[in-house]
Amino acid sequence: MGLMSLGVMAQKLLNGALLIRRFGRARCLPAGPVRLLYVRNPAGASCLGCQCSAAGGRIGRQDCQHLQVACVRRSLGTGTSLAREPFSSISVGLHGDSGQHFLLSQVHGPTVAEEDAFQQRLQGCSSSRQVFTLLRSAGIMSDMMAAAALHRVADLEQAGNCLRDPGVLEKETVRALCFQLEQESRRLTDAGLVSALLACTRLFLDPWSTLMVRLVSESQERLDRGVMTVEQLCTLGLAVMAMEGPDCMMLEQVMEQIQQQEPAQWSLPELVAVYRFLQSGVAGNGKYQDLLNAMHTYAVTASSRMNPAAVSGILTTLVTLNQIQAMPLVINLCKQAVRHVPHFSDEELSGVLGALMHFGHSDHYFVDAMEKYVPTMTFTSHPETVTKVIQFFGRRNILSPTVLDAIAESFVYRADEYSTSQPQTLLNLLHSCTLVERFPVNFVSKVFGSYFLQQLQGTVVSHEHNCVSEHGSGLDRSVLAQLTQLYMTVKLECPFYEGPRLPHKYQVKSFLLPGRSLETPVDPHLYNSVKNGLVNLLGARSYFGSKVLTSNCYTLDVEIKLDEEGFVLPASHVDEVYKR
Structure with missing residues (x-):
């Protein structure tokens, strides 16, 4: 004993x-x-x-x-102990006599066709229970199949920084699969090893559990030998990042090996993998900018060969890392996106549109492709994707009756899907509709109701700083400006509207806001030209005002006051003003 x-x-x-x-x-x-x-x-x-x-x-x-x-x-x-609980409350305990057994074989493993069929069936699983059923029906599995199964469980169970059902880790199927990975850790392939480790981090397993320790130590040994491919290094880096954050020696070792290779020699999957890895937080605060610049240069030449996932993934990374100097790459990716518009998933299309809005870019070929595609997707795509489409056209000041009519029609029939559980999504959609002269009156009454406003107040995070508005509503001023503009538009454009009114405390007095304004600021060069011309014409700067706030919350770039006889009055005059 x-x-x-x-x-x-x-x-x-x-x-x-x-x-x-x-x-x-x-x-x-x-x-x-x-x-x-x-x-x-x-x-x-x-x-x-x-x-x-x-x-x-x-x-x-x-x-x-x-x-x-x-x-x-x-x-x-x-008096003290240097031992730690080896398992957290959501760790997996494994037993050699578990009733469920899996055979991970690399010698006489499944064929490529069998692996592909398994992966397709796995992606078709919509619940963890279906994944477990699929695993029980499998005979011999490869380590990549086992890791893919754990990843799929993570896809289905992740909810922020925890699992929806932590009890899923107690299932006999998961325990048996993890036990087999633990026992076979030295015989796993490099790809299977790092993929399994990443899957375990996505399932929030304790880094000190026997399974995790064995996977990490084996990964360290293979990393020391320098035999991993770029994709495998990125997968390992993501796992280490999830466990320890950006400041650990193992992550530095991963980055050293990645930087030893020329990006121009990478395959497209390797290039996309490194972009995804750097997006995870490794390249924060301008780190590895030289590597990024080399990747951008290579990506420009390789963009014509990228698939939808690669185009969307790289654009999303450029936004996350704020690579504003990579506009040539953004332009090329936009050109390639034109070909893939009908093939993007909802998430991929949202990423592309968000990136184009972030960098302020679009071209007429992309708009044409969207005009052909949007009428086919408005009734089937996720509400947030439809919202992103209308935001893109509104933000880029593109008036497309084809797109707007299709979205307006789908919105009428899918109104219930834009429920009050998605208040910010709904507000963005309605506000964007009004900017392009579409007025969905059938839904406005819900927005101005007290329940929706309370929900909005509970979910909106300030764009600039998390503080309570001076209006006492608790909402950010940009959100209040959206509500105010929506309310004013309905009053002016839809006189037949008799629904609830927007409470006064949710209204702003000006749409001109610092940082993110609902008004398009005047071009400085144009304003200076107009100002100098008016000074020469009127004889003095005092005869016209600038940035004058109106009663309708809008700001006038230039205001000239006239008396009843048509003579120009000084801008400071309040009385005897006949016309502005």
């Missing part, structure tokens, strides 16, 4: 040493007694001590209880 206790404790110390080696520094471990967390399965409860050791043996349940007592006594005797 003493040897078993020492063996388990030695394994923990080894795991800790591997993690220190991996990240280049020791992590602070909580003091106090060791707790062996239990993870239930259909066969009963078990703890960490019941798990298979690195040598493949297993500690019996009775010995496990003695081990727990011994560990606690050691902690109390020394």
